[in-house]
Amino acid sequence: MLKWQTRIACNTVKSFVPFQNRIRSIKHSFKPPALTGHHEALVRGILEQIEFIGTTGTSVSGARVLEIGSGWLPVAPLIYRLAGAREVVLTDQYRLLNRPSVLSAVDFVISKADAIAPALGIDPASIAGRLAIPREGDLPEMLAALDFTYLVPMDEGNIGEKLDIAYSHTVLEHIPPQILGSIFKMLRNNMRNGAIFCNGIDNSDHRKNYDSALSIVDFLKYSEASWKLLCIHPQDYTNRLRHSDYLALLAEAGFEVLDARTYVAEGRKAEVAGWSLPPRFASKTTEDLCTTWSLILARA
Numbered sequence: 001m002l003k004w005q006t007r008i009a010c011n012t013v014k015s016f017v018p019f020q021n022r023i024r025s026i027k028h029s030f031k032p033p034a035l036t037g038h039h040e041a042l043v044r045g046i047l048e049q050i051e052f053i054g055t056t057g058t059s060v061s062g063a064r065v066l067e068i069g070s071g072w073l074p075v076a077p078l079i080y081r082l083a084g085a086r087e088v089v090l091t092d093q094y095r096l097l098n099r100p101s102v103l104s105a106v107d108f109v110i111s112k113a114d115a116i117a118p119a120l121g122i123d124p125a126s127i128a129g130r131l132a133i134p135r136e137g138d139l140p141e142m143l144a145a146l147d148f149t150y151l152v153p154m155d156e157g158n159i160g161e162k163l164d165i166a167y168s169h170t171v172l173e174h175i176p177p178q179i180l181g182s183i184f185k186m187l188r189n190n191m192r193n194g195a196i197f198c199n200g201i202d203n204s205d206h207r208k209n210y211d212s213a214l215s216i217v218d219f220l221k222y223s224e225a226s227w228k229l230l231c232i233h234p235q236d237y238t239n240r241l242r243h244s245d246y247l248a249l250l251a252e253a254g255f256e257v258l259d260a261r262t263y264v265a266e267g268r269k270a271e272v273a274g275w276s277l278p279p280r281f282a283s284k285t286t287e288d289l290c291t292t293w294s295l296i297l298a299r300a
C-alpha cells in the first residue's frame with residue numbers, strides 16, 4: 001500500500017468509532033496538538049494577510065475581527081490581537097480550544113517575537129506583556145484576558161456587533177461548497193459595508209503532506225464518487241474547489257474581490273493538460289487547476 005492509502009484506510013476505520021470528537025477532546029486536554037512546520041508557515045501567512053489588508057487602507061488596529069475555523073492552537077488570532085484588533089471572534093464547527101492549547105499557542109507566539117514584532121511595527125519586548133494571561137485560570141478567563149470570543153458554532157444570530165474584518169487560513173478548502181456559500185452570505189450580512197474579508201486557501205492535494213511521491217494536484221484526476229470515498233474521515237475532506245470557484249462564490253455572496261495573490265505549480269501544468277479530467281474540471285484553465293495557493297482579498 002502507498003503511504004497515502006495506508007493513512008486514509010486508518011482514518012476511514014477511525015471515522016466509524018463513536019464519540020471521536022469527545023475522545024480527541026479528552027486526549028488534547030492532557031496534551032495539546034503539537035506545533036509543527038504548519039504553524040511556522042501560519043505565522044508568515046497571517047503576517048502577509050495583515051500586510052495585504054493594509055493595502056486597502058483598512059487597519060487591523062481597533063477592528064472587530066472574526067476568524068473562520070480557528071482549530072486547536074489559536075496562533076492566528078493572537079497575531080491579529082498583536083496587530084491591534086480590539087476583539088477577535090474565534091469560530092469552528094467543534095469546540096477544539098482548551099487551556100493547554102491556548103497556553104501552548106501563547107508561548108509559541110512569544111517565541112516568535114523577533115519575526116512578528118518588526119512586521120507589525122511593535123517592540124518585541126512588549127509581546128509577552130500584551131499576551132499576558134492568567135496561566136492558572138480556566139479557559140473563559142484566558143479567552144477574556146485576550147479579548148477573544150469563542151463562537152461554536154457561529155450562526156446568523158450570535159455574531160453580534162458588525163465585523164470590520166473576517167479571515168481564514170487553510171480552512172475554506174475543508175468546507176463543502178454549499179456550506180461555504182451559506183457561510184459567505186452569513187458573514188456578508190454581519191459585516192459592515194466596506195469591511196474586509198481575507199482568506200488564505202490551500203488548493204493543493206493535502207495527501208502530499210504525508211506522501212511526497214504524489215503530484216500536488218493528483219486529486220483532480222478522481223471522479224466525484226471516488227473522491228468522496230477517500231474523504232470519509234472529516235479530516236481528509238477537501239472540496240477540490242479551484243481559485244476561480246472561490247472568486248465566483250465570493251461574488252455570489254455579495255463581496256467585491258479586490259486583489260489576489262496566488263501560487264501556481266507551473267511544473268505540473270504539462271502533466272495536468274495530458275490528464276482526462278472529470279467534468280467539473282474540464283472547462284478550467286491549467287493555470288486555475290494548478291493554482292495551489294490563493295490569498296484573496298475581498299470587500300463587503
Ligand SMILES: C[S@@+](CC[C@H](N)C(=O)[O-])C[C@H]1O[C@@H](n2cnc3c(N)ncnc32)[C@H](O)[C@@H]1O
Pocket residue numbers: 042068069070071072076091092093094096168169170171174175179
Ligand atoms: C486545517 S485546520 C486550520 C486551523 C487554523 N486556521 C490553522 O491554520 O492552523 C481547519 C479548521 O477548519 C475547521 N472547519 C472545518 N469545517 C468547518 C466549518 N464548516 N465551519 C467552521 N470551521 C470549520 C476545522 O474544524 C479545523 O479547525
